[in-house]
Amino acid sequence: MLAELALRLATPAARMTRKLGLVTESVALWSRGLRQRRAWAEHHTRCRAVVAQAVAELPARRTAVILGSGLLRDIPLGLLCANFERVLLVDAVHLPQIRLRMRFRRNVTLLTRDLTGIVGWLAGESDGRSDPLVDLVADPELDLVVSANLLSQLAWPIEDWLADNPDRAETLPPDLPARCIAWHLADLGRFRSRVILLSDVDMIERDRSGAIVDRLDLTRGVELPAPDESWDWPVAPFGEAARDRESIHRVGAWPDFR
Numbered sequence: 001m002l003a004e005l006a007l008r009l010a011t012p013a014a015r016m017t018r019k020l021g022l023v024t025e026s027v028a029l030w031s032r033g034l035r036q037r038r039a040w041a042e043h044h045t046r047c048r049a050v051v052a053q054a055v056a057e058l059p060a061r062r063t064a065v066i067l068g069s070g071l072l073r074d075i076p077l078g079l080l081c082a083n084f085e086r087v088l089l090v091d092a093v094h095l096p097q098i099r100l101r102m103r104f105r106r107n108v109t110l111l112t113r114d115l116t117g118i119v120g121w122l123a124g125e126s127d128g129r130s131d132p133l134v135d136l137v138a139d140p141e142l143d144l145v146v147s148a149n150l151l152s153q154l155a156w157p158i159e160d161w162l163a164d165n166p167d168r169a170e171t172l173p174p175d176l177p178a179r180c181i182a183w184h185l186a187d188l189g190r191f192r193s194r195v196i197l198l199s200d201v202d203m204i205e206r207d208r209s210g211a212i213v214d215r216l217d218l219t220r221g222v223e224l225p226a227p228d229e230s231w232d233w234p235v236a237p238f239g240e241a242a243r244d245r246e247s248i249h250r251v252g253a254w255p256d257f258r
């Protein structure tokens with residue numbers, strides 16, 4: 001608990017990033033990942049294998065971009081650093097331990113960025129979405145883009161913020177959370193490089209008898225093509241979020257998304 005508080009305070013972040021709960025969530029994900037290291041291992045191994053396979057297939061390896069890099073648990077960072085001239089890690093939050101680790105990686109750059117493109121709009125600083133990837137899409141040296149378990153995380157902070165700010169919500173499109181998901185998919189389609197999409201797409205909660213007690217479409221109704229690979233990620237085994245409930249996410253991998 002104290003470590004989480006210290007980490008939240010030590011993490012540099014913009015005001016809206018904090019208000020959207022993204023720092024708290026990153027810290028929570030860090031500590032849950034430590035507790036659930038064994039339960040999450042297969043998910044991370046499979047994600048890293050999809051990226052490693054794509055790297056082996058690429059004809060050129062100049063710049064790799066990881067969108068939603070976070071704690072890098074799903075990314076074979078050593079492999080990327082050894083193979084690419086530049087590795088760009090893009091996330092709204094880079095925790096201090098990641099910042100420290102990356103100081104020793106000479107070809108890694110951290111970019112702190114909101115990938116929904118709507119944070120300025122929510123704050124009343126602009127009249128619409130700004131393009132979060134304009135510079136990266138134009139970069140002629142990109143050979144690989146990975147959207148790393150980011151997609152499903154784009155909607156809930158906006159939903160929570162709209163619920164907490166009803167006056168502001170009245171002036172904004174009600175389907176903004178789903179639009180953030182659709183925009184990210186459209187953004188991925190703009191890259192000319194190889195694009196890998198890794199994302200959880202569905203959540204089910206089960207009780208100890210195995211009965212499904214809740215279900216959530218993590219893409220908020222936005223359609224995706226069938227994934228090339230899929231697997232279950234036990235995000236919250238029994239006892240993690242609730243004593244008698246487990247939460248399992250279905251993950252898809254699209255190794256060549258565009």
Ligand SMILES: C[S@@+](CC[C@H](N)C(=O)[O-])C[C@H]1O[C@@H](n2cnc3c(N)ncnc32)[C@H](O)[C@@H]1O
Nearest residue numbers: 068069070071072073074092114115116148153
């Ligand atoms: C489920 S985590 C995955 C992190 C990383 N790929 C890993 O497995 O360690 C989702 C990541 O998306 C980031 N994220 C969520 N909303 C974001 C936004 N609007 N802009 C940029 N990053 C965002 C979070 O900060 C978090 O690092």
